[in-house]
Amino acid sequence: MIKNKYIFIFITILFLFNCTTKKSSKVILQLENHHHDTVYLKELTEEPYGYIDSVIINKKGSGRWKLMPSYPAFYSVYVKNDKKQTFTLFIRPGDYIHVKAAGKNFDSLVIEGSPESEEINKLLKRRNETAKEFFAWIDSLHALSDTVAEASKKAHRYDSLISACFQRHREYSIDFLERNRYSPVAIVALQQYIGDRPVFDLRNDFDYFNRIDSILMSRDSTVETVQFLHKQVDYFRAVRKIPDVGNKAPGLSLPDTTGKIISLESLKGKYVLLHFWASFNSASRAYHPWLKRAWWKYHWKGFDLYAVSLDRSRQAWVNAIRQDGLMGYHVSDLKMWNSIAVNQYHFTELPVNYLINPDGVIVYKSIPAEKLDEVLNKIFTQTSRP
Incomplete structure (x- = not known):
């Protein structure tokens, strides 16, 4: 009984401690030309029921919110029935933010008490201005009605202007990333689009994504957008490991049917079809007549087969090779989906293949049997x- 009493006291103290340590945040609004408008503060989250609050701006143009955020987050501020009138805040627990704006579209926006929110809105304003210029040049390009020769000259000029416009904003955004690399607001820059064109592309600009992810996961891992970026980077990191056309083929060295180790690299100088299959897989077996014909037709011209089986039974593997009349090099570690080959090439179904050129570079991937x-x-x- 005494033990239970102490447990109850401990839980009560812990609860009170948590309540007292949770910091409130305040947002003070001073918005001209928005008297009696309802203005919303909405958390930007993937969750279906994120934080949302509203305030009616009084006749002096003032309004305020008090919230108790458990973690830093992005919020959208917008006028009821007109989400075009909007700006973004990044609110941390304990922030005291003062927002001033004139005009119906939140012109001359001034944010005090949150440098991160200031930075976001500078970036978004710059992005909107760039988009306006970008589409103006595109409209001019589409409106050309000159002769073919004149139109071609102007089209080239407009194309250069469009590219220069985009590049200027990209350079601004790179500088923004450098200034704000320790803040989640950097993610806003990474996720920008001008029309349907990303300012930063995950494939071509992976180093930017990777760097920001590494920094923010060590500083602000509770922020939802940081977690989203981390998942995005993790996924792409895994995808980059999957060999693709234009990549060097990862090396493999596996035992053949007699136990002799045969390396993929030993076939360098030929066109090699690296083919993954298994005797128990019907789709694999259906591919074999095409493989057989290809080997006999092109082997004498410099083609060979390096077939990796995902079998467990050596006998089943050997029998399938004989039954299907396959030539070439046949290897397996007989570990099925635990094979080192799966780890190297990251495939999830059978059959799958890669055509490798004499320099060891992948030139085709997953060739259908009828196209081989x-x-x-x-x-x-x-x-x-x-």
Whole structure:
């Protein structure tokens, strides 16, 4: 009984401690030309029921919110029935933010008490101005009605102006990232679009995404947008490991049916079809007649097969090779989906293949059976030309 009493006291103290340590945040509004308008403060979240509050601006143009955020977050401030009249705040627990704006569209926006919110709105204002200029040039391009020759000259000029406009904003955004690399507001810059064109592309600008993710996960991991960025970067990091056309083929060294280790690299100098299959997989077996024909037709021209089986049974593997009349090099570590080959090439279904050129570079991926002869014929027709 005494023990239960102490537990109850401990829980009560813990509860009171949590309540007293939670910091309130305040947002004070001074908005000209918005008298009697209802203005909303809405948390930008993927959750269906994020924080939302509203205030009616009084005749002096004033309004305020008091909130108790558990973590830093982005919020949209907008006027009822007109979400075009909007700006963004990044609110941390304990912030005291004063917002002043004139005009119906929150012109001359001034934010005090939140440098991060100031930075966001400078960026978004710059982005909107760039988009306006960007689309004005595009409209001019579409409106050309000159002769073909004149239109071609002007189109080239407009295209250069459009590219320069986009590049200026990208350079501004790179500088923004550098200034704000320790704040979640950097993510706003990473996720920008001008029309349907991303300012930063995850594939081509991965280093920017990776750097910001590394910094923010060590400083602001409770912020939802930071968690979203981390998932995005993690996913792309995994995707980048999947070999693709234009990449060097990852090395493999596996035992053949006699136990002799055969390396993929030992076939360098030939066109090699790296083919993953299993005797128990019907789609794999259906591919084999095409493989057999391709080997006999093109082997003498410099083509070979390096077939990796995901079997567990050596006997089943060997029997399938014999039954299907397959030639080439056949290897397996007999570990099924735990094979090192799966770890190297990150595939999830069978069959799958990669055509590797004499320099060890992947030139085709996942060639359908009925297209195999066409692909090889094209390659060896080109290579046989003087």
